[in-house]
Amino acid sequence: MKKILFFVIVISLSLNGYGQEEFKTKFKPIPAKNSKIKEVIPPKVISPKITPPEVVKAPVSDFVNPEDIFLNSNLYKKEANTKGIFYRRNQFLGSFKTKSFTSTIRYRDAAFVDGDKIRVYLNDKIIEPEIALDGEFKGFKIALVDGINKIDFEALNEGFASPNTAEFQVYDDKGIAISASQWNVGTGYKATIILMKE
Known part of the structure; x- marks a missing residue:
């Protein structure tokens, strides 16, 4: 048994002597490459030249009396004097002068999208x-x-949540905003804007 043990020790020592050099304790690290750290300069941000549309500061009220508009009960539903409910009435959105030949009207639901529907009239004729x-x-x-x-x-309904709410924008033929506002009306009531073409 001693001979076998001696034989194993001799073989292990001889194998260790012929092992690879990477197992030696002398370690030479690879030196780091001397590179200059360049400062990264972010590209210049060039913002597009967008000028916001000019909005007319105040409506012109010398050619239309808002109270006279809603007197015709055939065209406008009468105001319901219900306490605490402010939207059961017609709403005047202002009168504006323009020299434009055409006008673009844009609209969307101003609050929660709840299924509001409208009808649009131009000089008391249905256009939408x-x-x-x-x-x-x-x-x-x-x-x-x-x-x-x-x-x-005209508000055709009030959707899930009363009243019928919408945000609208009116532009002239050059893309300049004539008016931008919101309406809050009940079913059957109308929000009215007047454009006076000069």
Whole structure:
């Protein structure tokens, strides 16, 4: 048994002597390459030149009396004097002068998209019979006649949440905003804006 043990020790020592050099304790690290750290300069951000549309500061009220508009009970539903409910009435959105030949009207649901629907009139004639309001702006273009152009937005319903709410924008033919506002009306009531073409 001693001979076998001696034989194993001798063989292991001889194998260790012929082992690979990488197992030696002398370790030479590879030196790091001397590289200059370049400062990274971010590219210049060039913002596009976008000028916001000019909005008319105040509506012109010398050519239309808002109270006279809603007197015709054939065209406008009478105000319901219900305590605490402010939207059961017609809403005047202002009157504006323009020299534009056409006007673009854009609209969307101003609050929660709840299925609000509207009908649009131009000078008491239906130009859009039924429009469902959603979160994205939709629109149409109208040709303005000389003089008064009365645009009515009639609430066909109030959706899931009362009242019928919408945000609208009116632009002239050069893309300049004439008006931007919101309406809050009940079913059957109208929000009215007047454009006076000079």
